[in-house]
Amino acid sequence: MFSPQKTQECRGRKNRGLAFICSGLTTLSLVFSHGEAFAASIDEEIAELKSAVTAHANEVFKFEQRVLHPxxxxxxxxxxxxxxxxxxxxxxxxxxxxxxxxxxxxxxxxxxxxxxxxxxxxxxxxxxxxxxxxxxxxxxxxxxxxxxxxxxxxxxxxxxxxxxxxxxxxxxxxxxxxxxxxxxxx
Known part of the structure; x- marks a missing residue:
């Protein structure tokens, strides 16, 4: 039924499929690791923006008190x-x-x-x-x-x-x- 040549072709396809799956997994792990780093950098930026907004709000409040209620x-x-x-x-x-x-x-x-x-x-x-x-x-x-x-x-x-x-x-x-x-x- 199967000739030795067909058996080699099937084994080659399996190896190529396995290599493709392995490379896909490697790519996914890289994406996830970069995604986590990307998410961490966004979280840091959000925290910096929050602290900047809070500091600005405090300055505006102090200025408002000086101007409106001297x-x-x-x-x-x-x-x-x-x-x-x-x-x-x-x-x-x-x-x-x-x-x-x-x-x-x-x-x-x-x-x-x-x-x-x-x-x-x-x-x-x-x-x-x-x-x-x-x-x-x-x-x-x-x-x-x-x-x-x-x-x-x-x-x-x-x-x-x-x-x-x-x-x-x-x-x-x-x-x-x-x-x-x-x-x-x-």
């Missing part, structure tokens, strides 16, 4: 109750130079907290140096169950640096008319 122009306004258990605050509206700056409606818990002596931060913002006016509109219920609405204005001089103003509300018996005093914190 310490030399900062104004902070706080509210306290000088006369406790005399006023139940309903709302406070705050205007700086005639422009609305803050508005707050009070809950029962917030009133109770203020009556226990807490300090509420009403406003933090930036203001150029110079002469300015702070106006507050206060709506409250007095101890004699009368609703009162008071407007108060305070002129102040803003200098470079942080300026902190405290608005203290008080109302004395028997009229329970609320008065607002503004004090500059040092």
């Amino acid at each position: 310490v030399d122009t900062r104004l902070a306004v706080f509210l306290t109750l000088a006369s406790r258990d005399v006023l139940d605050l309903d709302s406070v509206e705050l205007f700086v130079n005639g422009k609305p700056a803050a508005s707050h409606l009070y809950t029962g818990k917030e009133n109770a907290s203020l009556q226990q002596g807490s300090i509420q931060q009403l406003f933090i913002g930036n203001l150029a140096s110079g002469e300015h006016e702070l106006k507050a509109v206060i709506t409250a219920r007095a101890a004699n169950d009368r609703f009162v609405r008071r407007e108060t204005s305070h002129r102040f001089q803003k200098r470079p640096g942080v300026l902190r103003l405290q608005m203290a509300l008080e109302a004395k018996a028997p009229e329970f008319e609320p008065r607002v005093s503004v004090v500059e914190w040092k």
Whole structure:
């Protein structure tokens, strides 16, 4: 059936096939080893890009804070109750130079907290140096169950640096008319 010549041809084909398979496996192993190296280099580049983006984001944040919120122009306004258990605050509206700056409606818990002596931060913002006016509109219920609405204005001089103003509300018996005093914190 098979002649010696055909047997040699078959053996040669097997050897060539085996050589082809071996060379293919070698090529695949080279591709995989280079692929792993290629993937490792991409991972390194991604890590470098991430750290560069993080560093850039930190720089942008610091710059933003310096430009948008410079310490030399900062104004902070706080509210306290000088006369406790005399006023139940309903709302406070705050205007700086005639422009609305803050508005707050009070809950029962917030009133109770203020009556226990807490300090509420009403406003933090930036203001150029110079002469300015702070106006507050206060709506409250007095101890004699009368609703009162008071407007108060305070002129102040803003200098470079942080300026902190405290608005203290008080109302004395028997009229329970609320008065607002503004004090500059040092």
